[in-house]
Amino acid sequence: MLLGIVSKNSILLIDFAIEEMATGTRKLHAIMEAGHKRAQPIVMTTVAMTAGMVPTALSLSGDGAWRAPMGTVVIGGLIMSTVLTLLIVPAGFSLADGLERRAGPWLRSRFLTYRPGDASGGDEVQQDRPAQPHAIPATRSPPGGEPAE
Secondary structure (H helix, E strand, O other): OHHHHHHHHHHHHHHHHHHHHHOOOOHHHHHHHHHHHHHHHHHHHHHHHHHHHHHHHHOOOHHHHHHHHHHHHHHHHHHHHHHHHHHHHHHHHHHHHHHHHHHHHHHHHHHOOOOOOHHHOOOOOOOOOOOOOOOOOOOOOOOOOOOOO
16 A cells, blocks of 8 residues: 555656656756645645554554554655655656666667667668668578579
8 A cells, every 4th residue: 555655656746747848848847846736745645644544553452552553654654755755756767867868869779679660561661761781681692602583
């Protein structure tokens, strides 16, 4: 349950920053704006979950006393995850986005085989793409002779 809430909060924050960046906003401003606008739903979720776990954490006697440590741990985890979501996740996103912008084109050209226009389905030659230097010819000649017919 706690992991689901943390994931939801992180997705809310980063998705909003990505949408802002898609409109042309600079990365730092988009992250700051996401933090300002998405902090309220994140904190409200944490407060609601914490308020729901307080009775469990405060059960001092009787049958519910064995659940009190679980309630305390969940409350601590919620508070810590909220702080980390609002501070560490934006910093990690900024680093990951910067790395992707720098290394992404190089990695794409080295490891991905798909190129735009490959999915056209026809045998036509792509005029806008230079020929690959290591392309295999369509017909091969046998060693030491003319092509077989």
